[in-house]
Amino acid sequence: MPEILNVTGxxxxxxTYDGIVHAVNGVDFKLSEGETLGLVGESGCGKSVTMMSxxxxxxxxxxxVVAGTAMFQGKDLITMDDEELRHIRGSQISMxxxxxxxxxxxxxxxxxxxxxxxxIHLGVTKKEAxxxxxxxxxxxxxxxxxxxxxxxxxxxxxxxxQRAMIAMALTCSPQILIADEPxxxxxxxxxxxxxxxxxxxxxxLGMAIIWITHxxxxxxxxADRVSVMYGGYIIExxxxxxxYVEPKHPYTIGLLGSLPxxxxxxxxxxxxxxxxxxVLFRKATACPFAPRCAYRVDRCLNExxxxxxxxxxxxxxxxxxxxxxxxxx
Amino acid sequence: MNNxxxxxSVENLVMHFPIRRGVFQNVVGYVHAVDGISFDIRRGETLGLVGESGCGKSTTGRAxLQLxxxxxxxxxxxxxxxxxxxxxxxxxMRRHMQMxxxxxxxxxxxRMSVEQIIGEPIYIHNILKGADVRNxxxxxxxxxxxxxxxxxxxxxxxxxxxxxxxxxxxxxxLQPELIICDEPISALDVSVQAQVVNLLEDLQKEMNLxxxxxxxxxxxxRHISDRVAVMYLGVMAELADREELYSNPLHxxxxxxxxxxxxxxPVIEAKRKxxxxxxxxxxxxxxxxxxxxxxxxxxxxxICSEKRPDWREVRPDHFVACHLVPAEGTTKMKTPMPTSG
Numbered sequence: 001m002p003e004i005l006n007v008t009g010x011x012x013x014x015x016t017y018d019g020i021v022h023a024v025n026g027v028d029f030k031l032s033e034g035e036t037l038g039l040v041g042e043s044g045c046g047k048s049v050t051m052m053s054x055x056x057x058x059x060x061x062x063x064x065v066v067a068g069t070a071m072f073q074g075k076d077l078i079t080m081d082d083e084e085l086r087h088i089r090g091s092q093i094s095m096x097x098x099x100x101x102x103x104x105x106x107x108x109x110x111x112x113x114x115x116x117x118x119x120i121h122l123g124v125t126k127k128e129a130x131x132x133x134x135x136x137x138x139x140x141x142x143x144x145x146x147x148x149x150x151x152x153x154x155x156x157x158x159x160x161x162q163r164a165m166i167a168m169a170l171t172c173s174p175q176i177l178i179a180d181e182p183x184x185x186x187x188x189x190x191x192x193x194x195x196x197x198x199x200x201x202x203x204x205l206g207m208a209i210i211w212i213t214h215x216x217x218x219x220x221x222x223a224d225r226v227s228v229m230y231g232g233y234i235i236e237x238x239x240x241x242x243x244y245v246e247p248k249h250p251y252t253i254g255l256l257g258s259l260p261x262x263x264x265x266x267x268x269x270x271x272x273x274x275x276x277x278x279v280l281f282r283k284a285t286a287c288p289f290a291p292r293c294a295y296r297v298d299r300c301l302n303e304x305x306x307x308x309x310x311x312x313x314x315x316x317x318x319x320x321x322x323x324x325x326x327x328x329x
Numbered sequence: 330m331n332n333x334x335x336x337x338s339v340e341n342l343v344m345h346f347p348i349r350r351g352v353f354q355n356v357v358g359y360v361h362a363v364d365g366i367s368f369d370i371r372r373g374e375t376l377g378l379v380g381e382s383g384c385g386k387s388t389t390g391r392a393x394l395q396l397x398x399x400x401x402x403x404x405x406x407x408x409x410x411x412x413x414x415x416x417x418x419x420x421x422m423r424r425h426m427q428m429x430x431x432x433x434x435x436x437x438x439x440r441m442s443v444e445q446i447i448g449e450p451i452y453i454h455n456i457l458k459g460a461d462v463r464n465x466x467x468x469x470x471x472x473x474x475x476x477x478x479x480x481x482x483x484x485x486x487x488x489x490x491x492x493x494x495x496x497x498x499x500x501x502x503l504q505p506e507l508i509i510c511d512e513p514i515s516a517l518d519v520s521v522q523a524q525v526v527n528l529l530e531d532l533q534k535e536m537n538l539x540x541x542x543x544x545x546x547x548x549x550x551r552h553i554s555d556r557v558a559v560m561y562l563g564v565m566a567e568l569a570d571r572e573e574l575y576s577n578p579l580h581x582x583x584x585x586x587x588x589x590x591x592x593x594x595p596v597i598e599a600k601r602k603x604x605x606x607x608x609x610x611x612x613x614x615x616x617x618x619x620x621x622x623x624x625x626x627x628x629x630x631x632i633c634s635e636k637r638p639d640w641r642e643v644r645p646d647h648f649v650a651c652h653l654v655p656a657e658g659t660t661k662m663k664t665p666m667p668t669s670g
Contacts, residue, residue: 217591
């Protein structure tokens, strides 16, 4: 599959009263056409900031993308001028967000808001826009779309608003859909509806998806490839099966072990990861996970590992081989 | 579980909140938050209470502790009906039941030190005085695996997981028998959740505690509970032993809920058939007639919208409220659930 997005060396920092926060510290990843990439990590690991940086949605100040490129259709999203980026954002690359409750403007009818990208990017007439939006609302499973077109956001439930948000992201048939924890605020039965909907739409429309989440469960059934982030770094990247069957980085191993599973039968003790996620005031000179790591060797405290190939298309940033518990040669 | 002694018994608990409108604050309707539920909690066990947001699970926990005065029903704890108790008598009973709250950032007063937070219940109930309180607080900190030297610190100096430990220490200060855990881990990071769950399990063994564990995360509830109760829109759908409920769910809602939980394994996920429920949870102001679930139930028949199903024990220790679940002995429903994907 041809590659449509190539991000290299992305670094984003925030200036705060307490110092500079190194939120993203040199992230590389690629996305192919029609591929679904899961980006997994705990709160504060930099997964949302990575995506916001690519679309230049980081408020500046305090935030700043200090290094890196994000090549999309032969052009760098990080350096292109605002006007050009505006034509890509919301049309070729669109994004859906976590909180369907606060995303919409409460005093503008839902249909009008969903139609907005059409007017901006394609310049269609009001009538055409309405027809297209009704069609999209129908596609995402909102009953009676023609009547609901004039309803206000408060008349929609959480799940319905999330569907409307997806419809809005799809108005201009994007090539990449970035989903930033779109199901976290929803109940589990509604979450299942939304995940199923996104899968259906992906197969129908053939877009690539980057799905940001902290839930390793969702990604297992959705993604082709998964990247795990910790402390502003991608610490492991692998095809979805390999990541769950043979995780290589101690953090991924710990994260999978700390999940109780519906498929595990016995009541066994959860494997917890001691300590807490790092505060990112200094650029790491050591492995950011080292203080919490059960596999730590001396080298981990002196040098920060970079991603190395540890299997077929499987990369991990760790000095230690988790199987032998010895330092990699 | 050590024995079958019932520590807490809830009978037909009803909690309606009035909706007031207008200048005269006339009551225009009720939120039917909890509508007649019954269950027992046995000494030393963990009863998991699961359901989606707005199903009344937190209200149930609060109504048990009499933080809300129930509209109707009985809550029997240690042989006394709490609903009838007031003032001093109720306060004396409260010693034996404590609560751990969901949000460790909101449930600790930022202006109180750890000593004040954990010591407060000890002062209120006049158990210890002066320096003894400080020593007891240090003991409690050790008990929840926190360094006793943190005693003079304030909540903002701690991480989410550590704060939740302080909340646990406060709940343990009076050596209660029953602890109601209201989503104690849902505000924490995944890697920290396991720390707190392991702590709760250790403490239960050490101190023979009884938990009512309220949560929406079905896999965590399965991990920690001995028995699990499923609520939907203010009523009980199903209650059974952990293994029984997860391997042999009978209520269509339980079946759908379990199938909606993502499993962190791509191999299992690829093979799984999902039951996708249609629509949303209806409003508890105007709950559906008959079975509350009939508006979303893929198997609903005429009777479901007419008559509220009885809460019956279809197998020993397996309760369910559904018209379609056949009588004792058989376990399979006549029509299988439709699946997709």
